[in-house]
Amino acid sequence: MQNYSLDDTYIKTLDPQTHELAVTTKDLRVFYGDNEAVHGVSLPFERYKITALIGASGSGKSTFLRSLNRMNDNIEGSRVTGEIMYRGVDINSQAVDVYEMRKHIGMVFQRPNPFAKSIYDNITFAPRRFGEKRKEVLDELVETSLKQAALWDQVKDNLYQSGLSLSGGQQQRLCIARAIAMKPDVLLMDEPASALDPISTSTVEDTLMALKEHFTIIIVTHNMQQAARISDYTAFFYSGQAIEFDETRKIFTRPKIKATDDYVSGHFG
Numbered sequence: 001m002q003n004y005s006l007d008d009t010y011i012k013t014l015d016p017q018t019h020e021l022a023v024t025t026k027d028l029r030v031f032y033g034d035n036e037a038v039h040g041v042s043l044p045f046e047r048y049k050i051t052a053l054i055g056a057s058g059s060g061k062s063t064f065l066r067s068l069n070r071m072n073d074n075i076e077g078s079r080v081t082g083e084i085m086y087r088g089v090d091i092n093s094q095a096v097d098v099y100e101m102r103k104h105i106g107m108v109f110q111r112p113n114p115f116a117k118s119i120y121d122n123i124t125f126a127p128r129r130f131g132e133k134r135k136e137v138l139d140e141l142v143e144t145s146l147k148q149a150a151l152w153d154q155v156k157d158n159l160y161q162s163g164l165s166l167s168g169g170q171q172q173r174l175c176i177a178r179a180i181a182m183k184p185d186v187l188l189m190d191e192p193a194s195a196l197d198p199i200s201t202s203t204v205e206d207t208l209m210a211l212k213e214h215f216t217i218i219i220v221t222h223n224m225q226q227a228a229r230i231s232d233y234t235a236f237f238y239s240g241q242a243i244e245f246d247e248t249r250k251i252f253t254r255p256k257i258k259a260t261d262d263y264v265s266g267h268f269g
């Protein structure tokens with residue numbers, strides 16, 4: 001099967017003035033020991049857009065996503081080769097300060113994982129660790145992050161209550177607020193709504209749609225309706241390769257590859 005390649009995509013023909021790329025990967029390969037889980041994926045991620053990564057279980061979506069902010073560094077025996085270009089720097093290079101890079105490329109996980117701390121402390125924890133001590137700046141950060149995550153109105157009078165006391169959907173929005181408090185450029189999200197009920201899912205989806213005004217979002221989802229509803233671009237993963245990448249409306253209406261068509265129309269996977 002043909003692997004999708006950045007070189008032969010129409011993206012090259014797009015006007016860079018109107019289609020600025022936040023991150024691109026080139027021939028990205030991820031190994032767990034001898035097992036190559038991602039086979040040379042080259043993808044462009046446009047700034048202020050949502051790109052969905054879809055594909056069957058085990059096709060390498062999460063592995064690829066995690067490698068974009070070097071989360072695979074924490075997995076023993078894991079190795080990543082190829083390029084991840086961000087602002088002209090290959091962030092897959094060993095010379096890169098990973099903690100500094102993660103300020104720019106943040107991550108929200110599948111299960112809401114607030115710290116066992118107050119709502120206020122959840123949001124200010126990382127900025128404080130990076131040296132921000134001014135109370136007025138931290139207060140402002142808490143308010144803007146919670147507003148952007150559509151949680152402010154519900155928690156503004158209870159900022160010192162534990163983050164763990166919130167509902168699942170609220171906890172996930174707190175985790176989104178915590179991630180955006182670092183003012184990242186790019187937010188990586190691994191099935192951020194899969195542990196939530198339909199109403200919370202819908203609120204999180206609305207939140208993501210609003211967030212793309214300020215952030216570039218790359219999201220793994222198994223939910224085809226969700227990918228179709230919220231994403232601008234979609235990459236279809238199959239056996240560790242991104243075999244098709246296009247505007248979401250094209251992937252869901254007239255994909256070029258049969259395997260993509262079968263997957264999005266529910267014929268397998």
Ligand SMILES: Nc1ncnc2c1ncn2[C@@H]1O[C@H](COP(=O)(O)OP(=O)(O)OP(=O)(O)O)[C@@H](O)[C@H]1O
Nearest residue numbers: 032037055056057058059060061062063064075237
């Ligand atoms: N920590 C790990 N150690 C070893 N192998 C792993 C690890 N994580 C994933 N893999 C393997 O890498 C391959 C891709 O897995 P990955 O989780 O990236 O797929 P996925 O498409 O995200 O699947 P799902 O939709 O089920 O989350 C699989 O063969 C999986 O077994």
